[in-house]
Amino acid sequence: MASVHVATIEWVRDGADFADSAYARRHHWTFDGGAVIAASSSPHVVPVPMSDASAVDPEEAFVAALSSCHMLWFLDLARRGGFTVDRYADAATGTMGRTGEGAFWVAKVDLHPVTDWVGDGPDAAALRALHDAAHQACFIANSVRSEVVVHLD
Known part of the structure; x- marks a missing residue:
């Protein structure tokens, strides 16, 4: 592709x-x-x-791109799993840090997705598996070296 x-x-x-x-x-x-x-x-x-x-700003766009890519894969994988998502929201954050050489970078991106389901949604283990699969499939996440963490609080 x-x-x-x-x-x-x-x-x-x-x-x-x-x-x-x-x-x-x-x-x-x-x-x-x-x-x-x-x-x-x-x-x-x-x-x-x-x-x-x-x-x-570019840093916000980077965080938004990661979150959006993750969400789009999550929606598709949930659909394939027989679930219907009614709403998905994520208050994603990016944290700046310094490399060993002292350069600034977006060192960590935290995703905080919240999903509303039509009917029964997946159990906690299946939800984690959907998010893990979405993260593995996300083109943007596969393109960066920043740590990307999905929080399902």
Whole structure:
């Protein structure tokens, strides 16, 4: 299954002084299906007003991509297992850390999925097995070195 996924990233200086780092980090992501997302550096990294806290930062997008991929696989595997999911929500979080060389990275992503079922859902062991299988199947999880933990509290 060879497929290509396209995102166009565009930033414009808009006349700001580039040399003194006072330029805005706000930019746009345009995806091949036409969706346009306002993006920026994280205000945890670059202070407002140079960053835009209302825009999506790359670290948030990374966490969202992992959570979304996991959910999509989970929904399909639950369907294949004869279960009907009525609602799925996840308050995913990413935690920054430093590598041994001192570089920052998203060291851990915690998923906290909550699922509402139509009729009987799986028991605790089967639920864990569905999430484990979703994690193993997720293309994004298979593409990263960050620890990804699924919490079923």
